[in-house]
Structure formats: structure tokens, C-alpha cells
Amino acid sequence: MATEYSIRMGDGKRVYHDKKQIMDDLEAGIADAADLGEISGLSSDETERIAEIIMLEGRMVGVEEGKEVPVTHDISTLRIDGDQGNSGVGIPSSRMIGCMMHERAFGADTMELGHIDYSYKPVKPVIAQECQAMEVCQQNMIIPLLYGAMPNMGLYYTPDGPFENPGDLMKAFKIAEAQESIEKSADHLTRDMIWIMQHLMRSASDGVNFDTTGAAGDGDMYSTLHAVEALRKEFPNMYIEVGMAGECVLGMHGGLEYDGTTLAGLWPHQQAPLVSKAGANLFGPVVNTNTSKSFSWNLGRAVTFIKAAVEASDIPCHVDMGMGVGGIPMFETPPIDAVSRASKAMVEVAGVDGI
Amino acid sequence: MILLAITNKNIVGRKMSKEELAKELSDAIISCKKDNVIAAVEKARDAGMEPTEIIEKGLAAGMNEVGVLFERGKLFLPHVMMAADAMTQGVALLEKDMEPGESAKKPAVIVNGTVEGDVHDIGKSIVSTMLQSAGFEVHDIGRDMPTKAFIDKIKEVNANVVGLSALMTTTMQGQKEVIEALKEEGLRDEIKVMLGGAPVTQAWADKIGADLYAENATEAVRGVKEILNV
Numbered sequence: 001m002a003t004e005y006s007i008r009m010g011d012g013k014r015v016y017h018d019k020k021q022i023m024d025d026l027e028a029g030i031a032d033a034a035d036l037g038e039i040s041g042l043s044s045d046e047t048e049r050i051a052e053i054i055m056l057e058g059r060m061v062g063v064e065e066g067k068e069v070p071v072t073h074d075i076s077t078l079r080i081d082g083d084q085g086n087s088g089v090g091i092p093s094s095r096m097i098g099c100m101m102h103e104r105a106f107g108a109d110t111m112e113l114g115h116i117d118y119s120y121k122p123v124k125p126v127i128a129q130e131c132q133a134m135e136v137c138q139q140n141m142i143i144p145l146l147y148g149a150m151p152n153m154g155l156y157y158t159p160d161g162p163f164e165n166p167g168d169l170m171k172a173f174k175i176a177e178a179q180e181s182i183e184k185s186a187d188h189l190t191r192d193m194i195w196i197m198q199h200l201m202r203s204a205s206d207g208v209n210f211d212t213t214g215a216a217g218d219g220d221m222y223s224t225l226h227a228v229e230a231l232r233k234e235f236p237n238m239y240i241e242v243g244m245a246g247e248c249v250l251g252m253h254g255g256l257e258y259d260g261t262t263l264a265g266l267w268p269h270q271q272a273p274l275v276s277k278a279g280a281n282l283f284g285p286v287v288n289t290n291t292s293k294s295f296s297w298n299l300g301r302a303v304t305f306i307k308a309a310v311e312a313s314d315i316p317c318h319v320d321m322g323m324g325v326g327g328i329p330m331f332e333t334p335p336i337d338a339v340s341r342a343s344k345a346m347v348e349v350a351g352v353d354g355i
Numbered sequence: 356m357i358l359l360a361i362t363n364k365n366i367v368g369r370k371m372s373k374e375e376l377a378k379e380l381s382d383a384i385i386s387c388k389k390d391n392v393i394a395a396v397e398k399a400r401d402a403g404m405e406p407t408e409i410i411e412k413g414l415a416a417g418m419n420e421v422g423v424l425f426e427r428g429k430l431f432l433p434h435v436m437m438a439a440d441a442m443t444q445g446v447a448l449l450e451k452d453m454e455p456g457e458s459a460k461k462p463a464v465i466v467n468g469t470v471e472g473d474v475h476d477i478g479k480s481i482v483s484t485m486l487q488s489a490g491f492e493v494h495d496i497g498r499d500m501p502t503k504a505f506i507d508k509i510k511e512v513n514a515n516v517v518g519l520s521a522l523m524t525t526t527m528q529g530q531k532e533v534i535e536a537l538k539e540e541g542l543r544d545e546i547k548v549m550l551g552g553a554p555v556t557q558a559w560a561d562k563i564g565a566d567l568y569a570e571n572a573t574e575a576v577r578g579v580k581e582i583l584n585v
């Protein structure tokens with residue numbers, strides 16, 4: 001009987017696959033990405049290399065010496081004091097302690113200060129506190145410290161915000177009204193994100209992270225790119241990171257463009273050039289994990305998409321690796337066997353600049 | 356964006372086959388343009404195609420393709436809605452030609468919502484929209500909905516399908532709770548339970564005794580049709 005290797009399903013479940021099954025799944029995942037993104041697949045050498053990484057002995061694996069890459073962190077301090085439902089480990093601590101732990105104990109190369117709600121809009125009423133927290137952290141830290149939150153444009157729609165919910169309008173076939181509501185929300189979001197970052201930059205922030213860009217669809221992405229453009233103009237040396245919410249920009253509006261390109265339906269390799277054009281220094285591409293497919297399928301697919309994004313990007317790509325993204329299973333505590341193997345494949349095969 | 360132009364070059368001369376007419380109807384739906392759909396429906400009707408055939412082989416087939424293009428990021432939500440709107444208009448044109456009862460094929464009544472503790476509703480709303488576009492009666496009760504809200508709505512509208520969305524591993528349990536509550540209320544046999552959301556799998560659906568799991572909105576439409584035999 002062929003040797004079987006312990007791997008995961010996309011929901012974290014442990015299964016045993018032989019090399020043939022691993023190769024078949026890898027190839028199917030690669031083909032799926034190539035088909036959807038209209039990009040080239042991986043070579044047989046690259047596919048074989050990912051299979052080798054999957055089949056490595058040892059629970060945890062690492063990159064080859066000399067191939068180490070920087071790690072940037074989002075959602076930041078919530079990882080320490082947030083509970084599991086909040087993507088954290090639930091240890092009571094302050095935000096500064098969280099930042100310093102990442103710098104001094106976990107080897108983070110950059111860090112981010114964030115707010116418990118982690119969306120830009122709710123930062124407005126507590127801007128003074130955010131500025132103060134930024135100053136205190138900066139006085140205690142050396143690594144670049146950004147301010148980060150999610151554009152989360154849904155907060156501008158009823159019942160959370162002033163503009164009628166495009167989902168409701170759409171269902172009533174009020175398509176033009178829905179699009180108008182998205183456009184108005186996008187303008188407000190851009191304005192708010194710029195305003196918030198102007199304050200944080202005056203309080204010594206090294207830059208900004210737009211985390212889960214595009215979560216509310218193309219309007220969210222449109223708004224973020226415009227905020228990036230304005231901030232770059234005002235702060236030429238600011239560090240700007242744009243991380244995505246998902247692999248494909250959802251077309252909720254359908255007609256929004258940036259620099260002549262329709263935003264809806266863009267895949268990672270098409271997102272990267274626009275993010276760079278807007279003025280960002282760093283792009284965080286995302287590939288979603290399918291919980292019903294194997295780790296091999298998901299990883300083959302994710303590496304194919306990310307490799308194409310890295311090739312198309314003229315700024316560094318720090319691939320988004322975590323629960324349910326980048327080939328990693330969707331599980332509250334992502335299994336280390338899968339996390340370390342997926343990370344190694346991203347560095348050694350997709351050629352990412354960081355994680 | 357894919358907007359297919361409808362050409363009329365076949366009108367003169369040769370009589371079009373049913374397959375060609377069906378293709379033209381389907382292309383008209385994919386073009387997402389009401390005028391194209393109305394023209395194609397009138398043409399097919401004048402050529403003697405049965406209303407039910409026009410709907411099923413032409414318009415509905417086009418709507419399925421719209422769903423596929425949407426999942427592939429080639430068509431966007433407004434287009435789906437425009438196509439659905441055009442389809443409704445096309446069907447309305449045919450209604451007067453149909454035998455009573457023929458047009459009123461009982462559609463499913465679906466209650467759809469995101470379970471308690473979970474505020475993710477983008478995917479769930481897309482599923483509602485697509486189910487509605489496919490001709491089902493959909494009651495979207497929103498997000499972060501307690502079990503009782505599902506049960507109350509199911510009773511109120513006499514639903515035969517309930518959709519439960521969960522986007523977090525921590526809220527998937529809510530889907531199980533609704534199924535348990537349906538049993539307690541004696542409603543479980545009368546309703547099909549459909550699950551969805553990124554962390555959900557077929558294995559989870561089997562484990563908690565749901566009737567259907569769908570990975571995306573198009574699959575949800577296909578699944579509901581299959582399970583209800585409509």
C-alpha cells in the first residue's frame with residue numbers, strides 16, 4: 001500500500017492521502033485558479049515541490065536558510081486580548097503590551113495599532129485616544145508601527161449609517177438607487193479614512209494598513225484606492241499597506257472604475273497594479289480557502305493565484321496567511337502543520353516578499 | 356462585462372429551430388437588457404414555441420448562465436438583478452397565453468437569514484437575491500437572528516425551505532440550534548433546511564441533519580430546485 005500522509009481538509013479535519021491523491025488535488029486546485037483568473041498554472045517542477053513540502057516529515061516546517069521573509073501583522077493587539085470569537089487568545093492585556101509582545105517576543109517585523117471595533121468609522125469618536133495610544137506605543141517601540149483598521153463600508157448603510165442599504169434597494173430592483181447609495185457611501189468612507197489618518201500621522205504613526213479592503217465589494221475598494229491616493233500626496237514618505245478581504249472583488253456596484261479599470265471582478269494579479277498605482281508600498285493579496293476541499297487542493301490554488309500577483313506587482317506582496325486564507329484551513333486555531341507548510345510554499349514557490 | 360448583442364440576421368429567410376430560439380432567449384437574458392428579452396420572447400412566441408418551453412429552455416437557462424458568470428466574477432450583482440427583472444417582464448408577457456395553473460407552479464417559500472451572533476450578511480444577501488431572481492418567494496430576515504426569529508417567520512409565511520448562513524466557526528452551532536428547534540416545534544418534516552457560509556461543509560450539514568448544503572448562490576438555486584423537484 002502506498003505511504004499515506006496526514007493532511008487537513010479545508011475545515012481543519014485530519015485526513016490521510018497518498019502521493020497520488022495529493023498530486024491530483026494539487027493539479028485540480030492549480031487548474032481551478034488558472035481557469036478563474038485566466039493565468040498560467042504551475043510547472044510540473046513547482047507542483048512537485050509543493051507536494052514535497054506537504055509530505056515533509058515533522059509537524060512544523062520552515063523555509064530554507066537564506067529564504068526568510070519579513071512578517072507584518074494586522075489586527076494586532078486583538079490577537080492577544082481578544083477572545084476566540086474575536087480572532088484572539090483572550091489574555092487580558094493592554095494594546096501597548098500587545099504591540100510590544102509582537103515586537104520583542106514574537107519577532108514581528110512591523111506592527112499595527114488597532115481599535116477594538118477594528119473599522120475606520122468608529123475610530124472617529126475616539127480619535128484623541130487613538131492618537132494618544134499611538135504616541136505612547138511609539139515611545140516604547142522600534143519596529144515600524146502602523147495604524148490599521150477595516151474600511152468596512154457596510155457601516156455607512158442603514159441601519160448602521162446614513163445611506164439606504166444597497167442590498168435592500170437591489171432586491172426591490174432599484175438598481176440605479178443602489179449604485180448611487182454605494183457611491184455616496186464610498187465618498188464618505190474615503191473622507192473619513194483620510195481624516196483619521198491625518199490625525200494619526202501627526203501623532204507619529206509610521207503609516208497605515210487598510211485591512212480587508214473590498215469586504216463590502218467594489219465600492220469599498222474604490223474608496224480605499226482614493227484614500228491611498230490622497231494620503232500619498234499629503235504624506236510622501238508614509239508607509240501604506242493595502243490588504244484584501246477576498247480573492248475576487250465583489251461587484252456590488254459593477255460600474256466603479258479606478259484609473260480606467262473596472263474594479264468588480266478583479267483577481268489578485270489585477271488588483272496589485274492598481275494598488276501600486278494609487279500609491280501604496282505594500283500589497284496583501286488574499287486567496288480564500290474552500291472548507292470542503294483538501295489542503296493540497298487549496299494550497300495549489302492559492303500558490304497559483306499568488307504567484308501571478310507577485311509577478312504582476314511592482315511593489316512587495318505580503319500574502320495574507322491565516323484562518324481560512326492562503327490555503328490554510330478555516331479553524332479558530334489554524335493547525336501549525338498546515339500554516340507552516342502553506343507559508344513555506346508561498347515563499348519558495350509563489351515567491352512572496354513577506355507574509 | 357459580457358453584454359452579448361442580439362442579432363436579428365436570422366429573422367428573414369430561414370425559420371429558426373427551437374434550439375436556436377432557445378439560445379436567442381438565453382442570450383437575451385445574459386445581455387441583461389429588458390428590450391432584448393421582450394423582443395426574443397415575442398419572436399419565440401410568434402414562431403409557435405410553447406410558453407413553458409420559452410421559460411424553461413430559454414429564459415431560465417439564461418438565468419442559470421447568469422448565475423455561473425456571476426460566480427466567476429464576469430457579471431456583477433446589478434446585472435443579475437437586471438437579468439432577473441427582464442426575465443420577470445418576459446414571463447409576464449407569456450402569462451396570458453398560459454393555461455390557468457400552468458404559470459402558477461408553486462414556487463418555494465424560503466426564509467433565509469444569518470444565525471445568532473454572526474453579523475456577516477453579504478453572502479447570505481446574495482443568496483437571497485439569486486433565489487428571488489430564480490422565481491422563489493424569499494423572506495430575508497437579516498443577520499444575527501435568534502433561533503426564535505427563524506421559527507416565527509417560518510410559521511408566519513408557511514415556508515417550505517429555510518436557509519441558515521454562518522460565516523464563523525463559532526456561530527455554526529446556531530444552525531444546529533435552529534434544526535433542533537424545528538424538531539421541537541414539530542416542523543422538521545415539513546421544511547427543507549439548507550446551510551451555507553464559508554466554514555460550512557457537506558460533512559457538517561450531514562452531521563447536524565440538514566437537507567442541503569450549497570457552496571455558493573448558484574448552487575443554492577440549483578439545490579433548492581432539485582430538492583423540491585421544481
Ligand code: B12
Binds near residue numbers: 246520523524525
Ligand atoms: C466581510 C467580512 C466581515 C464584515 C462583514 C460585513 C457584512 N455586513 O457581512 C465585518 C467587517 C463586519 C466583519 C466582522 C467580523 N468578522 Co469577518 N469577515 C469578512 C470576510 C473578509 C468576508 C466575508 C464575505 O462577505 N465574503 C464574501 C461573500 C460573498 O462570501 P460568503 O459570505 O462566503 O458567501 C457565499 C457562500 O458562503 C454562500 N453562502 C453564504 N451564506 C449562505 C447561506 C445559505 C443558506 C447558502 C445555501 C449559501 C450561503 O453563498 C455566498 C455567495 O456565493 C471574511 C473572510 C473571508 N474572506 O471570507 C471574514 C471572516 C468571516 N470574519 C471573521 C471574524 C473573526 C470577524 C469578527 C469577529 C472580527 C472581529 N475581530 O471583530 C467580526 C464578527 C462579528 C460578529 N459577531 O459576527 C473570521 C471568522 C473566523 C472564524 N472563527 O470562523 C473571517 C473568516 C476572517 C478571518 N480569517 O479571521 N467581517
